[in-house]
Amino acid sequence: MAKEITCNRCGKKFDIWDTQENFSINTRLGYGTKYDGDDLELDLCCSCMEKLIDECVISPIKENT
Numbered sequence: 001m002a003k004e005i006t007c008n009r010c011g012k013k014f015d016i017w018d019t020q021e022n023f024s025i026n027t028r029l030g031y032g033t034k035y036d037g038d039d040l041e042l043d044l045c046c047s048c049m050e051k052l053i054d055e056c057v058i059s060p061i062k063e064n065t
């Protein structure tokens, strides 16, 4: 069985759709942030990813036609 993933933003356990989409960001945070040198492991469920996209001033969505 795959390891259980929890959404960092809302605390929801990933369901099959969240797991399939697998929105995750793994990166090292640099000196430009207050977390300088720490590692970021961010997992988002589908609805939190949608909220994040909706909060963007410049949409990160590139529509495929």
Ligand SMILES: [Zn+2]
Residues within 6 Å of the ligand: 007, 008, 009, 010, 011, 012, 044, 045, 046, 047, 048, 049
């Ligand atoms: Zn969430």
